[in-house]
Amino acid sequence: MKTIPYIILICIASIFPNNATSGKFSGYIGAQTRNFLEDPLSTEQHNNYLSAVAEPEFIHEWDNGSQNIEAKLFYRVDQYDEQRTHGDIRELSWTRVFDVWELRAGISKVYWGVAETVHLVDIVNQTDQVENIDGEDKLGQPMIKASTEQDWGTLDFFILPGFRERTFPGAEGRPRPNVIIDTDRNAIYDSSSGKNHIDFAARYSHYIGEWEFGLSYFTGTGREPTDFSIVALSNSGEPVVVPIYSLINRIGFDGQVFSGDWTWKLEAINTEVRSGEKSGINSFQSVTGFEYTWVGLAQTPIDLGFVVEYHYSDQQINDTVFNNDLATALRFVLNDAQSTVVLAGITTDADTQTIGGFIEASRRLGDSWTLEAQLRTFHGAKENRPLYSFRFDNFAQLDLNYHF
Numbered sequence: 001m002k003t004i005p006y007i008i009l010i011c012i013a014s015i016f017p018n019n020a021t022s023g024k025f026s027g028y029i030g031a032q033t034r035n036f037l038e039d040p041l042s043t044e045q046h047n048n049y050l051s052a053v054a055e056p057e058f059i060h061e062w063d064n065g066s067q068n069i070e071a072k073l074f075y076r077v078d079q080y081d082e083q084r085t086h087g088d089i090r091e092l093s094w095t096r097v098f099d100v101w102e103l104r105a106g107i108s109k110v111y112w113g114v115a116e117t118v119h120l121v122d123i124v125n126q127t128d129q130v131e132n133i134d135g136e137d138k139l140g141q142p143m144i145k146a147s148t149e150q151d152w153g154t155l156d157f158f159i160l161p162g163f164r165e166r167t168f169p170g171a172e173g174r175p176r177p178n179v180i181i182d183t184d185r186n187a188i189y190d191s192s193s194g195k196n197h198i199d200f201a202a203r204y205s206h207y208i209g210e211w212e213f214g215l216s217y218f219t220g221t222g223r224e225p226t227d228f229s230i231v232a233l234s235n236s237g238e239p240v241v242v243p244i245y246s247l248i249n250r251i252g253f254d255g256q257v258f259s260g261d262w263t264w265k266l267e268a269i270n271t272e273v274r275s276g277e278k279s280g281i282n283s284f285q286s287v288t289g290f291e292y293t294w295v296g297l298a299q300t301p302i303d304l305g306f307v308v309e310y311h312y313s314d315q316q317i318n319d320t321v322f323n324n325d326l327a328t329a330l331r332f333v334l335n336d337a338q339s340t341v342v343l344a345g346i347t348t349d350a351d352t353q354t355i356g357g358f359i360e361a362s363r364r365l366g367d368s369w370t371l372e373a374q375l376r377t378f379h380g381a382k383e384n385r386p387l388y389s390f391r392f393d394n395f396a397q398l399d400l401n402y403h404f
Contacts, residue, residue, distance in 0.1 A: 030401030065256035083170035153206030213255035305331035
């Protein structure tokens with residue numbers, strides 16, 4: 001199984017044996033260490049985790065650039081967590097550009113949204129939860145996408161066959177909830193079509209002067225479970241559950257306004273559950289805020305960004321972490337030859353005063369290497385709140401990657 005991603009890439013490249021110079025291989029391989037500052041709650045978990053990762057990519061263009069095929073494969077091997085040892089086809093798609101339309105078919109990823117700390121409108125791709133808890137890593141999604149860009153805006157239409165289940169840490173994984181989410185058993189679907197339900201999505205985006213905005217619609221199987229069902233107990237006595245996925249309709253808006261060194265941002269969604277026990281429930285969530293960039297801090301090449309975002313959720317469907325929270329962060333862009341960037345901030349729950357802290361930093365080492373560092377901390381988590389499971393899971397992480 002571990003060699004499958006590379007076999008796929010070799011097969012794709014072999015399609016064009018007589019024109020190999022037009023194809024481009026790239027990607028990275030790397031190693032990661034994740035070190036926890038306190039002992040775990042479960043005896044099955046560990047204090048230190050090592051893993052290795054590879055993400056090769058191949059792109060080939062022909063027909064004067066009007067057609068291309070792109071493949072991006074992913075595989076991680078984790079020291080302890082068998083659920084984090086996983087592979088995925090992030091991209092395996094064909095694209096054709098016509099006069100006013102562009103068609104893409106295969107497995108691909110798209111991103112919607114403008115906010116820094118939470119991504120509400122970004123629903124097409126499933127979250128790869130075992131990669132990181134920040135929700136920014138996504139699984140490849142089978143799709144047919146048709147797009148047109150006109151003077152009056154851009155329209156994107158999606159047919160999404162084949163549902164991807166969310167990944168979750170295993171019994172030895174960390175950080176994880178105080179229940180074990182078993183992804184080896186069959187998930188529960190409210191729809192009789194199960195994971196074979198065909199979803200649909202559409203988005204209209206445009207800009208007017210300094211305004212950029214997008215309106216989106218999604219109907220199909222929600223990417224986030226609406227509930228969990230207990231199926232067993234683990235060896236250490238913890239509940240073992242499987243996720244329940246419901247059909248939903250979701251309307252989303254994202255927009256930002258640029259005014260000098262200021263950027264004002266808003267994302268908002270309304271989700272209607274249309275199957276299962278929560279059928280008929282509507283839920284509203286939003287994130288709004290700004291980013292101010294101080295260019296040339298104290299007459300140096302450094303840019304300093306101030307990020308402030310407020311999260312709101314009525315929690316009608318899920319007990320989310322981001323229900324009444326204020327996030328503040330500083331972004332340092334050194335503008336040096338090594339492309340050094342540091343983002344540091346905290347998210348504070350206004351109801352419980354729980355504080356989640358984070359530092360993310362990246363830097364190039366020479367022409368081919370990058371070093372990334374993360375620190376995540378959780379303070380004052382209250383019982384019966386989502387972050388309570390992570391109260392001993394403060395961790396530091398280092399990633400060293402070689403790019404080719």
